[in-house]
Amino acid sequence: MKNLGEMLLRQDPFSEIVLGNTALARAMIESGTEVVTSYPGSPTPEIASALLSVPGEKRPFYFQFSTNEKVATEVACGASLNGHPSCVFFKSVGLNVAADSFVQLSLLELEGGLVAVLGDDPGANSSQNEQDNRHFARMAYIPVLEPSSPSEAYRYYLEAMALSRRQKMPVILRMTTHVCHGKEKVAFGAWKGGSVSTESRFDTSGGPMVPLTASALEMKRRSLARLSLAGCEMDSPAFCEVRKGTDSSRGVITAGLPFRSLLDVLEDSDRTPDILKLGAVYPLPEKAVEEFLRTHGQVKVLEELDDVLEKDIKALAFDRGIRVSITGKTDDDDRIGEYTPDKVAEVLAKTWPDMVPLRGAKRQPSLAPRPPQMCPGCGHRSAFHAIRQALAKEDITVADIGCHTLGFLPPYEMGEVLLSMGHSTGTGAGLSLFNRSRKVVSFIGDSTFFHAGLPGVVNAVFNNHNLTLIVMENGTTAMTGHQDHPGAGRNANGPSETIPVRGVLEGLGVKSIREVDAYSQGKLIEMVKEAMAEEGFSVVIARHPCMLKYTREQQRSPDYVRKSVEVNQETCDRLHVCVESFGCPSFQRDEDGTVTVSRELCIGDGSCIQTCPVKAIGLRKENRGGEKA
Template identity: 55%
Template sequence: MKSLGELLVQPGPFSEIVIGNTAIVRAMIESGVRVVTSYPGSPTPEIAEAINSIPKDKNPLYFEFSTNEKVALEVAFGAAVNGFTSCVFFKSVGMNVVADSFVQLSMMEIPGGMVIVTGDDPGANSSQNEQDNRHYARLSYTPVFEPKDAQEVYEMFKQAVEYSKKLRSPVILRLTTHTAHFKQKVNFGTFIPSPLGSPVFDVKNNGPYIPIAQNVPIMKRRALEKLQMWAEISEKYAFITNNGSEIGIITAGLPYLSLLDVLGENVKRVDILRLGMVYPLPRKAITEFLKKHKIVKVLEELDDFIEEKVKAIAFEERIDVRIVGKMDLEDWIGEYTPEKVYSVLSKFAPELLRNIKVPNNTMRVLNRPPQLCPGCGHRPVFYILSKILREKDISVADIGCHTLGFLEPYNVGQVLLSMGHSTGTASGLSMFNPDRKVVAFLGDSTFFHAGIPGIINAVFNKHNFTLVIMENGTTAMTGHQDHPGKTMKIRQILEAIGVKHIWEVDTYQQDKLEEVLRTALETREFNVVIAKHPCMLKFTRERRRKGVIKVPQMKVTNRCTLAGVCITKFACPSFQRADDGSIFVHEDLCIGDGSCMVVCPSGALEFEKVVSGGDAK
């Protein structure tokens, strides 16, 4: 049986059950993409996993995790402007990071073609907001394809590449969490390896590439002319289901599938215009659709992006039609799953739902708040800080696993904006603030991504706070991707920047860690504590791959006084209470790291005898 990586590069054609993120990789290979870049972020990391599963000697794609999304976009642009088809992918809020360069792309001639894959996140399943990146498309005159399932992810990516190369223009393929992870049997085409080709960067014939005052009108006019071409192309992606109804529904992407799910046989009571391109919109198709209906519902996730333009078209074309978009605040929030679409339609036309039961695909389960993994090196930092920080002191969170420090029982980390914000925000919070200590957090991956400028600023402007860099050696939250810390030492960079006060300590050395944190918090100028310990989830997985199955686990001895520090304050999920109130160690969770032993006030924790396989330290 072939591995996933071998399947992705076989000549084909073939069919396979895959998710959208995997289907997109085969589309890259078939369409001649050469350079792929990214910064990891859900819901898109599986694209990288699929690429990296391909045997190196057979992989036609150059792939890299760049230091952040902006750099990833610029690497992909550089390759594409030199004639090599490229793709960059990232999560929804990654678009904010790339924005400064992204908004220039449509004004450039891009001979190789370039596709930007954005993983939007309605429902904020793994993001700090429900950002709708279609607005960036309108801001930058960049067209957007929006597939509904894994088959269309594959097909539309290939079509996006084709048009991008033809128009020498960037194009967005907008995934959402559901389309990225949509699993179905996808029919793939043929892969015929082709020669790499030669660099073609040519300023004389393809420029200008410098957006300064004298060039901007030329470049903007070129972008707008191409946008008109994209508008004609969008007409090909207007899919109409005509049942002769007076009621029409305009929709796109996942909401379309949810609509079919909800209505069932009642779908024959409405006409549907499904948009495969959501910017620019197919004006001709929308105009004709509006003319044929008395009432039209615009069904879309997140913002009223399509709704606004549809209403504008109706006004400009003087069409007598009632257009119903979002009807209350709830329509702006969350994924348009079948349950959500049922709710939206019930406010619009309850008669369409006659004899249809309310969809209920959710199982009743207990709440499971996110928590740090057993043995996580971040836990001792938060446990100690929760003891030594005063109620009036201020702690600033950042993006990463360590964001969870704000939850009970630690309550450390009170404000969060974006990756790398903590140093700048802490600088502002420390001003005119002589009596309240300020401590900020930064992951090691985020340090390289967006943390360094804020640190330079803190040194240059002499701000007064403690920065704790949580170094676990990987980009843990998104799946253990590498980052530049693999070859660069954070301490050396801090010293080069000019940071005077730097401490490094393994977080399992809790006595030393507490001493360092207390000293740092009393230091009256900017200082950094590098709190180090390898990601134990990554560590245990690597051990398991090497055949180490059993590790020495903790046990609770009869010296336990039921103080509950291990549960209520240290909060390792391995410790649980039995029905009789006693405390025990859950053997499926404990990894035998021993970081809990020093927190037990009665010294009741011991290692069990090792059965086999060595220890985890």
């Protein structure tokens, strides 16, 4: 597509090959969604990228990156209460942050409607766990639609928003990594155009909005009634598709990505089961499921992660007295990982080996695994290389969420425990209690600092905990695609007030604050040692711009000249500090021990020069053609 923003605003029906996330962005526009909020996190950031491709003056919606998922949920909720169709989206574990407010949504009268797009992450591709957010839906009494493809993501969002507006209740659209990032030719409908309404429709006449003891139980009763009505609407052919196979005695009930993988697995099979594909997974479409159970002798429930559908389906069969053999998870391995075709073949073969032999299910990867690593020139690498020299072997380091989490890996091995965004100061504080012999150092990025790090800092000041916090400040939310944060000086809609990290720390009462460029390794070593020697809470801000973002911006200039470093082979004595301790992927060691520099990877930042004990590394001067000047 030539211009994504123009495509999203087309008013005539059209078809285009798009990501699932892009299909959602178009669905938001078509459905008249007026307010969209988010905190960036894989697998959902491309939704924001698509929305932001629409020029600001042409946007028929308001969009913001909020400081965290809880705030994003609250902003979307407030907008919906005021009559604006709203959407909030974030990644799987983001719901943990949002949960305190999220679980209250179904109790309210959401006049404008609200769709929550959750990017679940089976396989933990970019998350610290595989949590199954269908459990949250049950706890919060919120219906769930689960698409299996970009086309369904588009269609289900339209259905979800329409349902939400009719019932004035939240609806979850549960995406998973492969559906978010999968590509398909999607047939989009017409769009009449529009703009954000300025009418205020906040109204409490329909019932209380404050769940105190006097009203909370009645609000729950209303929530349950709406959930039941939503379940009846979703128990329909629009969300329950039956595909006939060659063996009518056996059937599979599935949803989402496993459905697509199942079709792939069965493509060459002579014997195939009937398939009931569910688009609505909570509440369970009881009518469609009951009919399917009554017409089959054996039924396999095929679902990623937890046995949520399986338990509901077995309970339904028991309650209705349906005599059918139902098989779901057979062992713990069935609960782990994405249900790609190989995984589905393996799972299905354990139940019906005659139908699905274990062909390819144990296939070994053809390529050696490549560990994740920080980009060439990353300030975090320079910081870790220095900080490691400031610490004693027995000192304790606490990681946090962000690019700097990769410091856990060799050669840096910094960060020995990780829970969630912003946890490092609190966890470090706990590790420091009654700890007289070992220093505790916690790490946090600047985006995470604003997201969830402030309460831990307040607690450390309030209780005078004895630890050092190192803020790895690179000026962006780098890991998820360089989104802005409160310290960046701009937001999704243009320039904004810069909230400085140091100013926030001072405002919270932190007395010991040091700042240094992460490339100044000698100064950073000295500052960390000084901070750790102090009693009480101390902070070191190790600042350097994200070099991937900076380099990309520089490359847009017609005056850009690519730079790199080189190794003086006459000076190099093959101590391999550049490879084994500094660890920049630009350095490559040959079998004979010779170290060379990949000019494709090196950005010529020069942060490595100071790490060489014999000063064998130096800048190479190049012209635009890439030849040595």
